[in-house]
Amino acid sequence: MTDQITVSIDGMGGDNAPDMIVGGLDLAVKKIGNVRFLLFGDEAKLSPLLAQYPAVAAVCEIRHTTDIVTNDDKPTAALRSGKNSSMRLAIDAVKDGEASAVISAGNTGALMAMATIVLRMIPGISRPAIAASFPSQTGECLMLDLGANIECDAENLVQFAVMGEVYARNVLGMSEPSIGILNVGVEVLKGNESVKKAAQILQNSNLPVKFYGFVEGDDIGKGTVDVIVTDGFTGNIALKTAEGTARMFAYYLRDALTSSIFSKLGAIIAKGAIDRFRNHFDPRRYNGAMLLGANGVCVKSHGGTDAIGFANAVEVGVNLVRRNVTELIKEDLAHLMADDLEQPSKTAAE
Amino acid sequence: MTDQITVSIDGMGGDNAPDMIVGGLDLAVKKIGNVRFLLFGDEAKLSPLLAQYPAVAAVCEIRHTTDIVTNDDKPTAALRSGKNSSMRLAIDAVKDGEASAVISAGNTGALMAMATIVLRMIPGISRPAIAASFPSQTGECLMLDLGANIECDAENLVQFAVMGEVYARNVLGMSEPSIGILNVGVEVLKGNESVKKAAQILQNSNLPVKFYGFVEGDDIGKGTVDVIVTDGFTGNIALKTAEGTARMFAYYLRDALTSSIFSKLGAIIAKGAIDRFRNHFDPRRYNGAMLLGANGVCVKSHGGTDAIGFANAVEVGVNLVRRNVTELIKEDLAHLMADDLEQPSKTAAE
Numbered sequence: 227m228t229d230q231i232t233v234s235i236d237g238m239g240g241d242n243a244p245d246m247i248v249g250g251l252d253l254a255v256k257k258i259g260n261v262r263f264l265l266f267g268d269e270a271k272l273s274p275l276l277a278q279y280p281a282v283a284a285v286c287e288i289r290h291t292t293d294i295v296t297n298d299d300k301p302t303a304a305l306r307s308g309k310n311s312s313m314r315l316a317i318d319a320v321k322d323g324e325a326s327a328v329i330s331a332g333n334t335g336a337l338m339a340m341a342t343i344v345l346r347m348i349p350g351i352s353r354p355a356i357a358a359s360f361p362s363q364t365g366e367c368l369m370l371d372l373g374a375n376i377e378c379d380a381e382n383l384v385q386f387a388v389m390g391e392v393y394a395r396n397v398l399g400m401s402e403p404s405i406g407i408l409n410v411g412v413e414v415l416k417g418n419e420s421v422k423k424a425a426q427i428l429q430n431s432n433l434p435v436k437f438y439g440f441v442e443g444d445d446i447g448k449g450t451v452d453v454i455v456t457d458g459f460t461g462n463i464a465l466k467t468a469e470g471t472a473r474m475f476a477y478y479l480r481d482a483l484t485s486s487i488f489s490k491l492g493a494i495i496a497k498g499a500i501d502r503f504r505n506h507f508d509p510r511r512y513n514g515a516m517l518l519g520a521n522g523v524c525v526k527s528h529g530g531t532d533a534i535g536f537a538n539a540v541e542v543g544v545n546l547v548r549r550n551v552t553e554l555i556k557e558d559l560a561h562l563m564a565d566d567l568e569q570p571s572k573t574a575a576e
Numbered sequence: 577m578t579d580q581i582t583v584s585i586d587g588m589g590g591d592n593a594p595d596m597i598v599g600g601l602d603l604a605v606k607k608i609g610n611v612r613f614l615l616f617g618d619e620a621k622l623s624p625l626l627a628q629y630p631a632v633a634a635v636c637e638i639r640h641t642t643d644i645v646t647n648d649d650k651p652t653a654a655l656r657s658g659k660n661s662s663m664r665l666a667i668d669a670v671k672d673g674e675a676s677a678v679i680s681a682g683n684t685g686a687l688m689a690m691a692t693i694v695l696r697m698i699p700g701i702s703r704p705a706i707a708a709s710f711p712s713q714t715g716e717c718l719m720l721d722l723g724a725n726i727e728c729d730a731e732n733l734v735q736f737a738v739m740g741e742v743y744a745r746n747v748l749g750m751s752e753p754s755i756g757i758l759n760v761g762v763e764v765l766k767g768n769e770s771v772k773k774a775a776q777i778l779q780n781s782n783l784p785v786k787f788y789g790f791v792e793g794d795d796i797g798k799g800t801v802d803v804i805v806t807d808g809f810t811g812n813i814a815l816k817t818a819e820g821t822a823r824m825f826a827y828y829l830r831d832a833l834t835s836s837i838f839s840k841l842g843a844i845i846a847k848g849a850i851d852r853f854r855n856h857f858d859p860r861r862y863n864g865a866m867l868l869g870a871n872g873v874c875v876k877s878h879g880g881t882d883a884i885g886f887a888n889a890v891e892v893g894v895n896l897v898r899r900n901v902t903e904l905i906k907e908d909l910a911h912l913m914a915d916d917l918e919q920p921s922k923t924a925a926e
Contacts, residue, residue, distance in 0.1 A: 298763050335766075363824050373760055376768050410723055410812040413648050415683075418726050418809060443816025447824035454815075459768060462760040463810055464817045466793025471821040474713050474797035475857065478831070482846075482853035489849035496833060496842025502830035507825065 230260045231547050233540060234316040234325035237267025238294040241530045244268075247331070248275040250536025251282045257537065258544050261285065264319050266312040268292050276455075291315055295336045298530065301446050304336035305343060307561020313337060317344045320522045327523035327543035329514075331536060337526055338374045338517060345522035348552070353378075354519035355386045356458065356526055357393060359512055360468060362449030368394050369446065369454040372515055373462035373545035380423035383455050385405065387428055389518045390453035391435050392558040397551055403452035408460060416440065442469075472507045514539030516546060518555075520569065523547055580610045581897050582891060584666040584675035588616030588644040589682020590893055591880045592620075597681070598625040600886025601632045607887065608894050611635065614669050618664040623859070641665055645686045654686035655693060663687060666693045670744050670872045677873035677893035679864075683887060687876055688724045688867060695872035698902070700909050703728075704869035705736045706808065709741060709862055710818065712799030716743050718753075719796065719804040722865055723812035731771035733757065733805050737778055739868045740803035741785050742908040747901055753802035756791035760809060766790065770807065793817075822857045864889030866896060868905075873897055 227500070235251065237244045244267055248269055251263055262285045262363050265272060269290040276283040293310040299474070313332050319325040321344050330337050334356070355371035371378065376396040378386075387405045394403035407425050409417040414425070417440070428437040438451045443464060446454060456464065482494040493500060505511070513535035523546045528540035531564050546552075585601065587594045601613055612635050615622060619640040626633040643661040645654045645692055658664050663682050669675040680687050684706070692704055705721035720736050721728065728736075737755045744753035757775050759767040764775070767790070778787040788801045792815060796804060808813065833843040833850070840877050843850060855861070859878070863885035867874040873896045877889035896902075 233822045239699045267772060297761070298765065300765055334761075361824070363827050369692070376760065410726065410809055411647070411684075415648065442795055443813040443818075444820030445824065446817055447820030447822075459760055459812055460813055463758060463793040463806075464813055467796055467814045467817045468793075468821045470794030470797030472797075472825060473794065474711070475822060477713050478853055478856060482849040483850050485852075489846040492842040492844070492846025494842070495845065496839040498844070499832040499835050499839035502835075503828055506828060 230262055231327070231544055232262045232264060232325045233543055234264040234355055234542075235266065236313045236316040236328070236330035236332055237265045237272055238312040239330040239529070240527065240536070242532065243331060244271050244275060244372070246531065246533045246536055248272065248279055249533030250284065250335055250540060252279040253533055253537035254283050254540035255285055258541055261544060263287070264289055265323050266291060266314070266319075267294075267552050276311045276386060289315060289395075295333050297333050299333055299336055301335040301339035304333065305339050308336065308340070314340050314344070317341055317524065320524070326547040327525065329525045329527060329539050331527035331529050331531065332540070334373050334526060337524070341517050341520045341522070345520045345524065347519055348521050348556050348559060350576050351385050351519040352391065353382055353385070353477055354517050355389065356515045357390060357518045358465070358515035359398070360446055360465075361507065361512065362447055364449030366398070367446060367452060367454060368398065369456065369461060369465070370471045371456065371458040371461050372465050373458045374517065375458040377421055377459070378457035380420050383420060383424035383457070384427050384431075386455045387424070387435055387437070387453070388433060388559065389555065390455060392555045393516075393518060393551070394453050396554045396558070397546070397549055398452075400452050402436055404436045404438045404457060405453045406445065406451035406456050408464065409440040409442065410458035412440045414440075424455070456546045472509065476504065476507065481570035496564060502575065510535035514542030514548055516542065521552065523552060526550045580612055581677070581894055582612045582614060582671035582675045583893055584614040584678045585616065585890075586646070586666040586678070586680035586682055587615045588662040589620055589680040589879070590877065590886070593681060594621050594625060594880065596881065596883045596886055598629055598632055599623065599883030600890060601636065602629040603633050603883055603887035604890035605635055605773065608891055611894060613637070614639055614675055614755070616641060616666045616669075617644075622688045633640055636665070639665060643773060647683050649683055649686055650682075651689035654683065655689050655745060658686065659689070664690050664694070667691055670874070676897040678894050679875045679889050681877035681879050681889070684723050684876060687874070691872070691874045695870045695874065697869055698871050698906050698909060699861065701739065701869040702924070703732055704867050705739065706865045707740060707868045708809075708815070708865035709748070709860065709910040710815075712855060713795055714799030716748070717796060717799055717802060717804060718748065719811060719815070720868060721806065721808040721811050722815050723808045724767055724867065725808040727809070728770055728807035730770050730777060733770060733774035733807070734781075735779050735869070736805045737785055737803070738769050738783060738909065739905065740853070742796060742905045743866075743901070744803050746904045746908070747896070747899055748802075750802050752786055752787045754786045754803035755803045755805060756788045756795065757813065757850065758804050758806035759790040759792065762790045762792065764790075773788060816890050821857050822859065826854065826857065839860050860885035861887055864892030866892065867900045871902065873902060
């Protein structure tokens with residue numbers, strides 16, 4: 227049997243918190259097993275919910291606070307005046323060793339700022355990135371950053387490439403993941419200064435990263451590469467554009483399959499296949515993004531998700547702890563950077 | 577009967593040129609009727625193709641040149657040394673009044689640079705934008721810029737908003753189109769400096785533009801607003817991400833509907849509905865983007881399209897000419913700007 231894992235939960239973050247949070251914990255505890263929660267938030271709101279979900283209540287400890295970080299709070303303001311917020315206290319629990327992972331569906335910018343300050347960064351990484359998997363024609367594709375950093379320079383993008391490579395290898399089990407930088411064209415002259423310079427660094431570096439070059443937006447769905455690197459502004463918009471397109475597609479498919487007696491009959495006969503198809507694209511399946519680069523496991527759930535999606539984010543956090551990901555990334559990064567420092571001098575000596 | 581329209585064609589631009597170009601003209605002439613082409617490119621390659629398509633040959637005049645602009649050419653290099661290229665000569669034909677519209681599937685940056693220099697800009701617009709329609713749950717949504725400008729300041733985005741509004745009203749027939757700016761969140765504090773400042777200008781301006789505020793990537797598919805404004809880097813990646821997601825969705829749908837004897841039978845019975853559904857999302861239907869802001873009709877086709885997609889781009893160009901769009905935009909912009917200049921002084925005097 228696996229060791230019991232303690233997960234700290236920001237009980238008040240997300241559009242439908244705290245209801246969907248506690249509902250999500252209920253689904254998570256039934257699926258994952260051997261997990262314990264520290265649930266941060268307003269006891270007056272959380273207690274009645276726990277009464278509805280005895281399976282959660284049995285493994286859950288409420289840590290009362292009425293302070294919350296809202297979506298309108300600037301990260302700097304959240305850092306200054308949010309020291310007693312459910313989000314901050316949940317992160318503190320990881321730093322203090324009370325919990326092994328923190329899950330929040332709240333304000334992305336505040337979560338990133340707090341996790342960076344409280345947990346600190348993995349040595350060699352200057353800024354964290356939000357990473358998550360996308361479905362693709364060939365399986366799945368890891369993309370980062372999905373919204374932690376609005377503007378990124380070339381150095382940030384290179385660090386994202388290294389973190390993404392390590393993550394894809396250690397967590398997704400890819401043996402030699404290929405890395406692409408998201409751009410408006412595949413030609414070397416295309417794009418802004420950051421992507422051009424980052425590509426140049428990755429092309430010429432001794433990092434053992436399998437760099438493919440530039441990829442375009444449609445390469446996400448094609449599965450051209452295993453890891454796609456981008457700044458948080460573009461990545462967030464690409465992520466949500468893909469989600470929105472999938473939702474629109476599903477909407478029109480439903481519409482088509484109910485448009486006539488023939489289509490209804492056909493849909494009933496093909497129901498098993500159509501249900502599997504729909505399930506494959508359910509965005510809740512892909513909910514739960516890791517804040518890669520932080521020195522501790524921190525998972526961001528989509529703010530607008532429901533209990534099923536939140537449960538998935540909890541599962542992502544638990545798997546990251548069970549796979550010992552932060553330590554693996556730290557080790558691999560240390561090796562990668564040592565290699566990178568050694569190689570050029572070797573070449574110079576040849 | 578409508579007046580005959582002369583369209584100049586860059587015969588050598590695009591991944592599958594010139595074959596798909598001439599094939600596209602064949603489809604276009606059969607559909608549109610009463611159109612004439614000036615076809616710029618290598619006569620040795622174009623003549624044998626015209627021999628295969630007598631309907632095109634009957635209304636087409638080849639203008640021979642062996643110079644071409646490649647996808648690797650920087651816009652500045654194309655401007656300097658591409659004066660005899662098929663792209664440049666096709667644009668010149670519009671400036672010289674020989675043709676009413678130019679269509680190219682070639683290098684986007686070069687096309688924008690050449691069209692801007694040769695055709696010049698509509699007064700009041702400092703940079704052109706690529707605009708095209710996306711399918712949405714509520715119908716369609718116009719988005720700009722889709723790749724003409726890698727970096728945009730707030731003033732560019734405001735001009736795109738004005739152009740998009742005028743275009744949506746005059747060409748798409750929307751009575752009071754709503755405008756949104758693409759961002760990583762809807763809260764006013766989110767995003768980079770350009771989008772924040774542009775939103776502030778649109779919110780406080782006297783321009784009669786129905787400004788909705790910020791929208792996110794998934795609002796493209798939802799159809800939250802009629803016009804979405806963004807910089808060319810983000811817009812290009814959003815466009816291609818949506819295309820790629822639609823293609824992946826179609827791939828898995830095909831896979832699901834052929835996975836068992838039941839799904840195959842269901843698909844046969846529902847074939848009519850499924851075909852209509854597929855046709856609705858065919859990216860070739862949405863091919864053909866206008867270079868909004870240029871003082872003349874210039875349409876950019878997707879470089880990787882086929883004859884069906886290229887024919888659609890030709891049709892977009894012909895419709896823009898028939899609807900007299902450039903003049904309508906010029907008139908409306910002059911009014912809008914006159915209003916904007918009047919309003920503040922009125923307010924100050926009150």
